[in-house]
Amino acid sequence: MTLNVGLPLLVLAMPFVSFLFLAIVGPLRRTGRGAGLVSIAAIAISFAAAVFVWTQGFVAERTWPWIPSDGGPIATVGVLVDPLSNAMLVLVTLVSLLVQVYSLAYLSDERPASLGRYYTYQSLFVFSMLGLVLAPGFLQMFVFWELVGLCSYLLIGFWYERPAAARAAAKAFWITKLGDVGFIVGIVLLWSATGTFEFTELFEKAQDNALAVPGLAVIMFLIYLGAVGKSAQFPLHVWLPDAMEGPTPVSALIHAATMVTAGVYMVTRTEPLFALVPGVLTLIAWVGAFTALLAATMACVEGDIKRVLAYSTVSQLGYMMAAAGAGAAPAGFLHLLTHGLFKALLFLAAGAVIHAVGTNDIFRMGGLFRAMPQTGIVFIVGTLALAGVPPLAGFFSKEAVLGGVWEAHLTGPFLMLALTALLTAFYMFRVVFVTFFGRAHAGGHPHEAPWLMRGPLWLLAALTLVVGIRLALRGGEGGEEAPAWLPPLSIGLALAGFALAWAMYQRGAINPARVASALAPLDYMARRRYGLDALYAGLYRGIILGFSRLIGWIDRYFVDGILNALTALTLRAGDSLRHIQSGRAQDYVYGVAFGVLLLFVWAQLWR
Amino acid sequence: MIGLSSYLVLAALVFSIGLFGVLTRRNAVGILLGIELMLNAVNINLVAFARYNGDLIGVIFTLFTISITVAEVAVGLAIVIAIFRVRRTVEADRLDLLRG
Amino acid sequence: MTVETVGFWVVAAVLLASSLAVVLTPNLFHAVLFLAAALVATGAIFLLLAQPFLFAVQLLLYAGGVVTIVVFAIMLTERLVGQRIRQTSRHLVNGAIVSAAVFAGIAGFLLRSPLATPTPGPAADATIAIGRALVGPFAVTLELLGVLLVIALLGALHFARGEE
Numbered sequence: 001m002t003l004n005v006g007l008p009l010l011v012l013a014m015p016f017v018s019f020l021f022l023a024i025v026g027p028l029r030r031t032g033r034g035a036g037l038v039s040i041a042a043i044a045i046s047f048a049a050a051v052f053v054w055t056q057g058f059v060a061e062r063t064w065p066w067i068p069s070d071g072g073p074i075a076t077v078g079v080l081v082d083p084l085s086n087a088m089l090v091l092v093t094l095v096s097l098l099v100q101v102y103s104l105a106y107l108s109d110e111r112p113a114s115l116g117r118y119y120t121y122q123s124l125f126v127f128s129m130l131g132l133v134l135a136p137g138f139l140q141m142f143v144f145w146e147l148v149g150l151c152s153y154l155l156i157g158f159w160y161e162r163p164a165a166a167r168a169a170a171k172a173f174w175i176t177k178l179g180d181v182g183f184i185v186g187i188v189l190l191w192s193a194t195g196t197f198e199f200t201e202l203f204e205k206a207q208d209n210a211l212a213v214p215g216l217a218v219i220m221f222l223i224y225l226g227a228v229g230k231s232a233q234f235p236l237h238v239w240l241p242d243a244m245e246g247p248t249p250v251s252a253l254i255h256a257a258t259m260v261t262a263g264v265y266m267v268t269r270t271e272p273l274f275a276l277v278p279g280v281l282t283l284i285a286w287v288g289a290f291t292a293l294l295a296a297t298m299a300c301v302e303g304d305i306k307r308v309l310a311y312s313t314v315s316q317l318g319y320m321m322a323a324a325g326a327g328a329a330p331a332g333f334l335h336l337l338t339h340g341l342f343k344a345l346l347f348l349a350a351g352a353v354i355h356a357v358g359t360n361d362i363f364r365m366g367g368l369f370r371a372m373p374q375t376g377i378v379f380i381v382g383t384l385a386l387a388g389v390p391p392l393a394g395f396f397s398k399e400a401v402l403g404g405v406w407e408a409h410l411t412g413p414f415l416m417l418a419l420t421a422l423l424t425a426f427y428m429f430r431v432v433f434v435t436f437f438g439r440a441h442a443g444g445h446p447h448e449a450p451w452l453m454r455g456p457l458w459l460l461a462a463l464t465l466v467v468g469i470r471l472a473l474r475g476g477e478g479g480e481e482a483p484a485w486l487p488p489l490s491i492g493l494a495l496a497g498f499a500l501a502w503a504m505y506q507r508g509a510i511n512p513a514r515v516a517s518a519l520a521p522l523d524y525m526a527r528r529r530y531g532l533d534a535l536y537a538g539l540y541r542g543i544i545l546g547f548s549r550l551i552g553w554i555d556r557y558f559v560d561g562i563l564n565a566l567t568a569l570t571l572r573a574g575d576s577l578r579h580i581q582s583g584r585a586q587d588y589v590y591g592v593a594f595g596v597l598l599l600f601v602w603a604q605l606w607r
Numbered sequence: 608m609i610g611l612s613s614y615l616v617l618a619a620l621v622f623s624i625g626l627f628g629v630l631t632r633r634n635a636v637g638i639l640l641g642i643e644l645m646l647n648a649v650n651i652n653l654v655a656f657a658r659y660n661g662d663l664i665g666v667i668f669t670l671f672t673i674s675i676t677v678a679e680v681a682v683g684l685a686i687v688i689a690i691f692r693v694r695r696t697v698e699a700d701r702l703d704l705l706r707g
Numbered sequence: 708m709t710v711e712t713v714g715f716w717v718v719a720a721v722l723l724a725s726s727l728a729v730v731l732t733p734n735l736f737h738a739v740l741f742l743a744a745a746l747v748a749t750g751a752i753f754l755l756l757a758q759p760f761l762f763a764v765q766l767l768l769y770a771g772g773v774v775t776i777v778v779f780a781i782m783l784t785e786r787l788v789g790q791r792i793r794q795t796s797r798h799l800v801n802g803a804i805v806s807a808a809v810f811a812g813i814a815g816f817l818l819r820s821p822l823a824t825p826t827p828g829p830a831a832d833a834t835i836a837i838g839r840a841l842v843g844p845f846a847v848t849l850e851l852l853g854v855l856l857v858i859a860l861l862g863a864l865h866f867a868r869g870e871e
Contacts, residue, residue: 254610583703589629593805600812609715614756615817618717621726623810628730630802637779640729640742643773647749650712650765658756663833666758667840673768674852678859680773684780685866691784 005062008081011049011089012130015096017125018042029120032112033104039119040100043126047093054086057602059201060092063136075197080136088265091340095257096126098456102348103249105452106355112477117245118158127152129258130290133265137197138187140264145183145226148259149176155254156246167448168242175239175536179229180602186222193219203272217277224267224274224284231263231317234291238532240314241298244306248351251306256313256347257340264320264336285325285405289413289420292318294530296423300430301516301526304360305350308431312386313343315420319401322413328404335397338467342385342394345460349379352449352457362431367440372448374438383432385464387425387494390487399490406483421490425497431493433505531578623649635687635697639680640675646676715754722748735785739777745769760834 018039022029029035050350051144063078100122107115135141157169191197193203193213213219227233232240243255254260267274267284274281299311316339323332342591352375357365369376385394398421406412448454504512516523525531580591621644628641650669657665691697725748728741750765847858 093642186823581706583706584699585702586630586699589626590801590805593626593630593809597805597808597812603816609712612716613719613819614752616814617752619810619813619817620723622813623806624726624730624759625721626809627802627806630805631799632730634735636777636784637735637738639731640738640777643742643769644726644729644734644745647746647769651749654756654758654761655751658758663836663840666761666833666837667845668801669761670764670837670841671848671852673764675855677768677772678856680776682859682862682866684776685863687780688783697784 005060005079005081007049007053007058008060008079008085008089008134011046011053011093012127012134014042014046014049014081015039015126015130018446019120019127022120022123029116030113032110032115035116035119036100036104039123040097040104041098042123043093043542046049046126046130047090047097050086050089050093054080054083054090058086059083059084061136063198066139074138075139077140079134080199081134084265084269085133087333087337087562088261089130090559091337092126092129092133092258092549093338095253095344096122096129096352098268098459099249099253099342099348099520102252102453102456103247103350104325106351106449107247114158118155121151121154121158122253125155125254125259129262132262137199138190139197142180142184142187142226145230145266146180147264149173149180149230149261152176152243152254152259155250156243158246158250162245165245168239168245172239175236176229179225179227179236181225182222183226183229186219186225189215189219189222199269202270206272206276213452217280220274220277220280221283221443223270224280227263227267227321228287229263230266231260231321232291232314233263233287233318233321234294235532237291237295237314238536241307241310241529244304244310248306248347248354251310252344252347252351255310256343256501260313260317261320261336261340264324265319267321267324268333268336270322270331275322275327281325281327282410283325285322285408285410285413288318288321288323288325289405289410289416290318291315292322292420292588293416293423296420296427298529299427300423301523303363305353305362305365305431305435306347306360307347308362308427309350312346312424312428315424316343316386319398319417319420322410322417323401323404326405326408326410326413328401328408331397331400331404335401338393338397338464340384341460341467342382342392342464345457345464346382346386348453348457348460349375349382352453353379355449355453356446362434366438367436368435368446370440371446372436374448374454375457378457379436380432381461381464383428385468387420387426387497388401388490389494391465391468391472393464393471395490396468396471399487402490403483403486406486418489418493421493422497425494426501428507429498433501437506486540578603611655611659615652618648618651618655620648621645621651633698633700635690635699635702636684638699639683639687643676643680646672711755714751718748718751718755722752735781736778738783739774742777743770743774746774758833760837 018041021038022035041306048303058081060081061078063076065073065075066077067074100119103118103122107118110118125148128144128151131144132141132148135144153169153173156172157165159165160169187197190202193216194202196202196205229236240255240260245250246254274284295311295314295318299308302308302311316335320332320335320339321336323329353365353368353372354360356372356375357368359365383394384390388395388398390396402414402417402421405417449457504515528534580587625641625644625646625648628644630641632638632641650672653665653669653672655665657663657669687697688705690702694701696702722745725744729738729745732738732741746765746769750762750770753759753765842866844866
């Protein structure tokens with residue numbers, strides 16, 4: 001059945017229409033809930049269209065010239081529809097829809113005008129993300145990439161009166177910009193070498209071995225830098241934990257399922273190009289695995305429930321990138337999809353807990369299972385998925401990633417990822433035990449969240465289970481056969497992590513403090529985020545402030561110095577010349593006589 | 608054979624001497640005397656040229672300059688007297704109110 | 708050696724000597740008298756240049772009028788009683804150098820340019836022609852001169868009135 005390209009365009013257009021509508025029609029926006037309903041309606045339509053496109057397996061490409069020139073347009077805009085983009089369409093619209101519904105309840109005590117602003121931003125964000133996903137070429141992808149970054153800034157800093165939120169938003173923007181600089185440089189270099197931005201043309205050139213450009217590795221590395229920033233790879237991961245200053249639904253949407261996955265999506269989309277530079281791919285795998293391990297260690301000592309989830313996201317993004325680097329891009333993408341589901345679930349559940357208890361600190365919670373059983377159940381489902389326990393979806397995607405890395409003979413990354421799996425299970429169950437079981441610390445009356453919040457939670461939990469079962473029935477992804485010992489290994493690692501957490505936090509058999517002091521150096525570093533934030537702050541202060549001090553010095557001593565010297569010179573010259581005006585007429589006659597003599601000289605008397 | 612140039616050189620000499628007087632005299636009236644000499648030299652020049660070129664323009668010019676000089680001396684001395692009344696001195700060095 | 712030549716040299720010597728005396732003598736009164744001598748010598752030069760009318764005018768106005776005025780001014784601006792009128796100059800060397808330089812400049816230009824050397828024929832008495840010119844082409848100038856003299860008269864009167 002041939003489908004009109006208008007359908008993917010509809011998916012893209014609905015959120016944009018909603019954004020325009022809300023941005024322009026002030027009174028509607030200021031009603032708060034009204035704006036929310038408009039936005040939700042738009043995205044529901046988008047979601048329906050996306051599901052339709054995906055289930056029909058639609059493949060198409062349609063572009064319009066943007067910057068015309070002789071010999072074909074320099075840049076185009078349009079849509080590129082294939083299974084990869086279709087899956088992302090569904091993920092993005094689904095999670096956005098659920099988050100927007102959830103937000104109606106979560107932000108119910110927000111001022112209406114403020115809520116309207118929130119939904120305007122949400123619509124803009126969905127539009128940007130979809131434009132990125134559907135981009136047929138690097139240029140459009142970059143434009144929407146930046147737009148997504150802007151929305152991230154707007155949404156992280158949604159409560160802009162809070163200084164911490166404003167700082168976090170600026171930090172996110174800055175750090176991702178560092179990566180984006182590399183990205184745009186790489187894009188332009190690639191264009192100057194090949195003459196095109198479009199993916200299909202580039203992939204054809206790669207096929208025909210016509211892309212043997214000198215410095216291709218550097219170019220692809222620069223492009224990869226964009227993903228480093230956006231997908232929070234080391235060392236540009238420092239913005240993601242701080243981004244938790246934004247509302248929890250925002251964290252669920254942007255920093256779990258959609259924006260941060262843009263980097264992974266980009267690498268996956270341009271995989272034919274990266275395949276030409278295996279060195280860069282290996283680097284990607286190592287950095288990804290290292291990021292995963294590093295973030296996992298930091299999650300183990302974190303007490304803020306959202307921060308734990310943030311580090312967990314960084315860690316899982318590392319998994320995805322490692323898979324891409326190992327040449328197992330489909331595995332990484334599968335993990336992206338499953339992770340999007342259960343991480344959003346975890347975030348939204350954490351939001352319900354925070355909403356009920358009023359604090360983010362897990363050590364001020366406890367025993368919440370009795371008060372909020374439904375939330376507890378879905379949270380545990382998400383945890384099991386994240387830890388990689390079958391038959392939930394996370395198990396299959398994680399196993400695929402590990403298998404892919406092993407098949408590529410990347411032992412170092414494999415070991416790092418395996419250790420990370422252990423730690424993942426550990427820190428997630430740590431949170432579960434401390435938050436939902438044990439002694440109750442929380443004051444007030446924690447209660448179940450309203451249905452508007454619980455509905456999305458149950459839906460996501462169900463999807464996690466359903467997707468997992470489907471994957472189990474289909475029997476593995478792609479053609480790579482993982483080694484037989486892999487599934488038992490990953491299950492074993494998950495169980496080991498669970499056992500460790502149970503022993504330390506539920507049973508009290510092992511004292512966490514003793515473990516911490518035993519691993520004192522590691523514990524110390526992890527708590528201080530390995531000094532990276534301090535390093536960035538120091539660099540920023542050092543470079544920018546040092547530069548500004550230098551400029552200030554130059555301004556004071558050179559620029560002002562020249563001016564001061566000129567004025568002093570003028571004053572002194574004036575002072576000395578003043579004596580010519582003696583007031584005595586005879587001196588003036590002298591002057592006239594001198595003038596006459598000069599005239600004689602000028603008239604060349606001696607000739 | 609006293610040529611035109613002799614008269615002109617003579618006039619130049621008198622002019623320079625008058626200039627010397629203007630530059631060095633301390634008394635204001637002394638300066639005016641120097642000015643008189645300079646104007647005199649100019650007159651000699653004019654008449655010499657009139658004689659050697661054969662027309663009367665120089666002579667008429669001289670008549671006028673003599674008259675104007677007389678008027679100028681009168682007014683100048685009146686100013687000197689007025690200054691003397693106020694400042695009780697006509698020494699040129701003391702008259703420096705226009706000092707910058 | 709014609710009479711004219713001898714006359715010229717004599718008169719020139721007198722003129723130069725008295726001019727120098729005007730600017731160099733310390734006594735201002737003497738300076739005025741030497742100025743009178745210089746003015747008369749100039750009149751003699753005019754005679755040599757065949758302008759008797761001008762000689763007369765010179766004597767009347769300059770040697771007569773101007774000298775008288777200056778004498779009066781000196782009287783009025785020096786404290787005469789029991790005091791010698793003294794006048795010393797300053798910066799003689801500077802002035803000498805500048806004046807000499809100016810003279811050198813003028814003389815240099817003079818001696819370079821070609822000038823008419825031979826004396827044209829004996830000149831007729833020019834007085835009538837002067838008179839005719841004064842009421843002819845130069846009538847306006849003459850009238851303006853009259854106006855100037857009136858203005859000068861008024862100006863001198865104003866200054867002479869003093870603080871009343």
